[in-house]
Amino acid sequence: LSETGSALxxxxxxxxxxxxxPRQQPRLSLAGLSVLAEEPHGAAPVHFLQELPSxxxxxxxRGGTQERRPALLGTARSRGDAARAETGELADRPAREHxxxxxxxxxxxxxxxxxxxxxxxxxxxxxxSSKSLKKALSEVxxxxxxxxxxxxxxxxxEGKFGTGIxxxxxxxxxxxxxxxxxxxxxxxxxxxxxxxxQYGIFNSTIAYISPKNIDDICTIYKPSGNKGLVYFYTYLxxxxxxxxxxxxxxxxxxxxxxxxxxxxxxxxxxxLAYLLATFAYLTLSSLWIIKRSVEGFKQNLVHDADPFQSYxxxxxxxxxxxITDPSAARLKHRSLQYELQTDLQxxxxxxxxxxxxxxxxLRIYTLRIFINIIVIAILSGCFYSIYRVTVFSQxxxxxxxLVQYLPSMVITLANFIGPLIFAFLIRFEDYxxxxxIKLTLLRCVFVRLANIGVLLFSxxxxxxxxxxxxxxxCGYNYKLYPCWESDxxxxxxxxxxxxxxxxxxxxxFADFPRKLLVTHCSWKLVQWFGHKEFEISDNVLEIxxxxxxxxxxxxxxxxxxxIATIKYxxxxxxxxxxxIHTRKPAARPIRASSSNFFFLVVLLIGLLLAFxxxxxxxxxxxSSKACGxxxxxxxxxxxxxxxxxxxxxxxxxxxxxxxxxxxxxxxFVILCIIMFYVIALARAxxxxxxxxxxxxVLVRSExxxxxxxxxxxxxxxxxxxxxxxxxxxxxxPTLPSRPLFLLHLFWSCS
Amino acid sequence: xxxxxxxxxxxxxxxxxIQLYNVYSSTYSLxxxxxxxxxGRYHEMAPNVVPMDYTKDPDVKLPMQLIINMPELKENPFxxxxxxxxxxxxxxxxxxxxxxxxFSVLSEMAPRELKAIYAFKIYDFNTDNFICKADLEKTLNKxxxxxxxxxxxxxxxxxxxxxxxxxxxxxxxxxxxENMISKAPDFLRYYF
Numbered sequence: 001l002s003e004t005g006s007a008l009x010x011x012x013x014x015x016x017x018x019x020x021x022p023r024q025q026p027r028l029s030l031a032g033l034s035v036l037a038e039e040p041h042g043a044a045p046v047h048f049l050q051e052l053p054s055x056x057x058x059x060x061x062r063g064g065t066q067e068r069r070p071a072l073l074g075t076a077r078s079r080g081d082a083a084r085a086e087t088g089e090l091a092d093r094p095a096r097e098h099x100x101x102x103x104x105x106x107x108x109x110x111x112x113x114x115x116x117x118x119x120x121x122x123x124x125x126x127x128x129s130s131k132s133l134k135k136a137l138s139e140v141x142x143x144x145x146x147x148x149x150x151x152x153x154x155x156x157x158e159g160k161f162g163t164g165i166x167x168x169x170x171x172x173x174x175x176x177x178x179x180x181x182x183x184x185x186x187x188x189x190x191x192x193x194x195x196x197x198q199y200g201i202f203n204s205t206i207a208y209i210s211p212k213n214i215d216d217i218c219t220i221y222k223p224s225g226n227k228g229l230v231y232f233y234t235y236l237x238x239x240x241x242x243x244x245x246x247x248x249x250x251x252x253x254x255x256x257x258x259x260x261x262x263x264x265x266x267x268x269x270x271x272l273a274y275l276l277a278t279f280a281y282l283t284l285s286s287l288w289i290i291k292r293s294v295e296g297f298k299q300n301l302v303h304d305a306d307p308f309q310s311y312x313x314x315x316x317x318x319x320x321x322x323i324t325d326p327s328a329a330r331l332k333h334r335s336l337q338y339e340l341q342t343d344l345q346x347x348x349x350x351x352x353x354x355x356x357x358x359x360x361x362l363r364i365y366t367l368r369i370f371i372n373i374i375v376i377a378i379l380s381g382c383f384y385s386i387y388r389v390t391v392f393s394q395x396x397x398x399x400x401x402l403v404q405y406l407p408s409m410v411i412t413l414a415n416f417i418g419p420l421i422f423a424f425l426i427r428f429e430d431y432x433x434x435x436x437i438k439l440t441l442l443r444c445v446f447v448r449l450a451n452i453g454v455l456l457f458s459x460x461x462x463x464x465x466x467x468x469x470x471x472x473x474c475g476y477n478y479k480l481y482p483c484w485e486s487d488x489x490x491x492x493x494x495x496x497x498x499x500x501x502x503x504x505x506x507x508x509f510a511d512f513p514r515k516l517l518v519t520h521c522s523w524k525l526v527q528w529f530g531h532k533e534f535e536i537s538d539n540v541l542e543i544x545x546x547x548x549x550x551x552x553x554x555x556x557x558x559x560x561x562x563i564a565t566i567k568y569x570x571x572x573x574x575x576x577x578x579x580i581h582t583r584k585p586a587a588r589p590i591r592a593s594s595s596n597f598f599f600l601v602v603l604l605i606g607l608l609l610a611f612x613x614x615x616x617x618x619x620x621x622x623s624s625k626a627c628g629x630x631x632x633x634x635x636x637x638x639x640x641x642x643x644x645x646x647x648x649x650x651x652x653x654x655x656x657x658x659x660x661x662x663x664x665x666x667x668f669v670i671l672c673i674i675m676f677y678v679i680a681l682a683r684a685x686x687x688x689x690x691x692x693x694x695x696x697v698l699v700r701s702e703x704x705x706x707x708x709x710x711x712x713x714x715x716x717x718x719x720x721x722x723x724x725x726x727x728x729x730x731x732x733p734t735l736p737s738r739p740l741f742l743l744h745l746f747w748s749c750s
Numbered sequence: 751x752x753x754x755x756x757x758x759x760x761x762x763x764x765x766x767x768i769q770l771y772n773v774y775s776s777t778y779s780l781x782x783x784x785x786x787x788x789x790g791r792y793h794e795m796a797p798n799v800v801p802m803d804y805t806k807d808p809d810v811k812l813p814m815q816l817i818i819n820m821p822e823l824k825e826n827p828f829x830x831x832x833x834x835x836x837x838x839x840x841x842x843x844x845x846x847x848x849x850x851x852x853f854s855v856l857s858e859m860a861p862r863e864l865k866a867i868y869a870f871k872i873y874d875f876n877t878d879n880f881i882c883k884a885d886l887e888k889t890l891n892k893x894x895x896x897x898x899x900x901x902x903x904x905x906x907x908x909x910x911x912x913x914x915x916x917x918x919x920x921x922x923x924x925x926x927x928e929n930m931i932s933k934a935p936d937f938l939r940y941y942f
Contacts, residue, residue: 311909312930315889316873317937321826321856329825337894340906697918 183561207260218474221482221626242490253485254627271629296597390458408498475622483627492553515582548606814842827892835871881922
């Protein structure tokens with residue numbers, strides 16, 4: 001065993017006040033061996049975590065703000081050695097990261113500078129260049145934070161209303177950016193080539209391949225492009241419903257009836273590009289959301305794995321140090337008080353539930369089943385009415401605007417009434433408050449997303465509903481829907497516009513008058529109504545609903561993301577103004593750390609739900625033969641097998657091999673094995689953590705009961721760890737603090 | 751100037767203004783731009799006492815009363831403890847060095863370990879290097895402005911110690927605290 005030694009200036013030296021001598025600190029060598037005698041006071045045991053074999057320490061070694069060097073070898077018995085070794089260790093960290101007073105930091109800095117004097121020129125240059133690189137990077141990072149959209153607005157909201165509401169606005173900002181990127185994607189790969197070729201820029205020409213083996217009757221498509229003199233209000237009507245002049249623009253699928261674009265000598269396969277751009281934006285969205293939610297997931301996992309952290313988290317990390325506004329501070333005090341009281345109540349409730357007798361349990365379970373049946377009945381009622389209304393609206397679509405907007409109105413009504421009913425019913429189900437909130441939210445999410453699904457389902461039943469030979473020639477109902485993708489696109493467009501109108505209308509006609517009424521009118525009834533609270537979850541579900549529509553609709557209407565971007569952009573300012581002027585913050589604030597993750601999970605659910613209708617349209621329903629880039633294929637998906645068949649044979653075989661069962665089944669099996677391995681690893685870690693926890697208590701109580709025990713430090717197992725100044729009076733000076741090591745070992749394990 | 755710096759405590763604004771790098775690389779004859787703002791704030795709290803010129807390294811300390819009236823600290827229930835933890839004499843008077851120190855630790859550039867060390871000092875009201883039940887009770891009272899009943903406070907303190915105390919001594923040492931705070935998802939978010 002080689003004895004390693006060095007001294008580390010104690011970060012907690014300041015705890016004892018100035019003038020304390022920095023103590024010797026045992027170092028963990030890379031071999032992780034040997035114990036060193038140490039003096040009473042210790043340093044915060046942070047640095048040696050680098051040496052522990054865990055992903056946390058690997059990450060810290062790679063990144064982080066602390067520069068790390070391999071442990072210095074050498075003994076440090078004498079003061080002189082200690083000083084030299086101390087400066088060696090000090091040189092590792094920038095002076096500002098030492099938790100000491102300013103004067104001591106300057107002394108450290110001088111040490112570091114003196115230290116560099118005797119280094120070779122190459123090392124000196126390396127050190128200065130790495131320092132200046134770090135400085136430059138941090139400057140760039142600081143500057144780039146200015147480029148973040150709405151930085152100042154969100155900060156001021158955070159300061160005034162807390163982090164819960166701020167998370168809603170950051171979520172909104174994320175959606176604006178996401179939609180903008182999706183728009184750029186679709187525009188540059190689909191719309192731009194079309195426009196370029198239509199106007200003949202860059203010597204581009206369009207290639208139309210006439211459809212073969214298809215009944216002529218399927219290719220008849222005459223969108224009324226508002227020719228001749230029309231009333232002005234028709235333009236407005238068209239703008240709101242996507243028909244008329246809008247139908248023939250690049251907004252909808254029908255415009256892209258092009259098979260290939262020739263730019264100079266290169267050919268651009270538009271159908272393939274259209275399909276691939278669709279897959280690309282779906283993949284991009286899912287990857288981005290997963291990346292954002294991983295952070296919150298890790299915290300949630302730790303939180304759930306160790307459910308005993310909640311009180312500590314609230315007490316020690318509860319106060320938001322950014323608050324400067326007195327009313328925000330009052331709100332925070334109240335919210336912390338409320339949270340702690342709720343937690344205590346939940347404890348009491350859990351105890352009460354555990355003590356329930358059989359009879360009580362039976363009664364409550366039957367009540368819950370009954371209420372769930374009611375909920376299902378309500379949902380079925382909603383779905384059925386949406387179905388009927390959609391069918392009715394599709395059959396009488398040319399009557400007037402109201403009929404066209406009927407599905408949107410019914411959906412909005414259902415989205416509004418549903419949550420109210422659920423919030424009312426859940427009170428009878430006798431759950432703990434936290435679970436109540438979760439269940440109500442889940443039900444609301446389900447209602448909103450399922451409504452879109454039902455709308456699409458009813459549309460498809462119309463399009464592909466072949467009652468009596470209606471779709472024999474073409475595979476779909478060509479009489480009513482010669483270009484069915486444009487129709488679906490129009491429905492999505494109408495949903496989006498209506499959603500936007502409703503949000504604006506609610507802000508204008510419900511929030512502001514309510515505030516005026518409550519402020520100036522002192523009737524009991526009005527005061528009981530009170531100020532509107534900013535319900536974060538409701539607002540978030542609203543924008544997730546809009547985003548799901550956008551994802552589904554972009555395939556049928558490539559410019560829809562641009563409309564979504566503008567819509568969310570305007571909504572940001574509207575909500576901000578409404579918040580500042582009318583709302584009083586919710587009495588039940590959700591903790592930001594968990595709510596961010598919740599929003600992203602629901603968004604991900606929305607995205608996954610969007611995959612289903614899109615997958616169905618692309619792969620199962622025959623594409624319309626009268627319009628669109630997929631006229632010459634049976635379904636939109638067929639572009640890809642067709643393209644693959646044009647590849648060289650070797651590549652073809654590889655691709656077909658990947659898609660075959662011979663590859664998929666072993667791949668799936670391997671994935672399962674990896675998953676089981678990881679789960680087993682996590683369980684093993686957990687068991688180690690438990691054991692270490694018990695050992696910790698055991699060792700400490702052992703120590704306390706045996707003050708006069710001889711020192712066994714050299715015979716101890718070869719593990720090294722520092723102890724703490726705070727433990728001075730409980731630890732013998734020369735004994736390593738095993739509990740501390742255990743503490744940090746299981747910290748790194750978990 | 752106050753209105754510009756009204757958001758001083760706001761997360762990112764402070765980050766590139768506190769560049770202690772420059773504090774150390776300067777020869778102290780000229781304060782760098784990044785510290786001018788801090789020095790300006792320090793000076794305006796007591797213009798008659800704080801000199802504009804720090805070349806002679808004057809020994810000027812501002813009392814706690816002035817510091818805790820700063821807009822960034824005014825609403826913080828732990829303001830006295832924060833100032834006390836950073837003052838060299840332990841009584842709460844901050845020299846300019848301590849002042850810069852305080853803002854640098856509370857900025858978002860400071861590493862988590864550093865913040866954890868100072869957070870421990872702040873919550874340790876009786877400075878015995880342990881967070882005992884009495885400290886926890888004081889913390890809770892400050893957090894909730896004494897709105898909780900005595901029974902609730904006792905319950906919460908018991909729960910906190912139960913959750914965080916690893917070595918079973920009934921109070922939180924720094925190791926327990928650091929272990930617990932490393933798992934607290936809101937720590938870095940809220941504690942600047």
